[in-house]
Amino acid sequence: MHGTDPVTLRKSESTGELLPARKTKVGTCYYDVSELMGYSNEAAPTLCYCRVSSHDQKPDLDRQQELLEAYCSIEGWRTQVIRKNA
Known part of the structure; x- marks a missing residue:
């Protein structure tokens, strides 16, 4: 909204x-x-926010996303990823 x-x-x-x-x-x-x-609360996705401060850190951004998605998967949570290069 x-x-x-x-x-x-x-x-x-x-x-x-x-x-x-x-x-x-x-x-x-x-x-x-x-x-x-x-x-519903049960169906709402868990937001995974990944951010780095420069384009040179893209590998770090990829690693952040992998770790967050792996953790959420272990917990059984449906996810939605937000990635940001500053």
């Missing part, structure tokens, strides 16, 4: 289409990511 106008979110809340997971005393709304993405 990044980039969604707050008016749209308030309208969705008023119709019951999308309810915040919690709301602060001043009215800031926090939403459950799995609900926003249309996943």
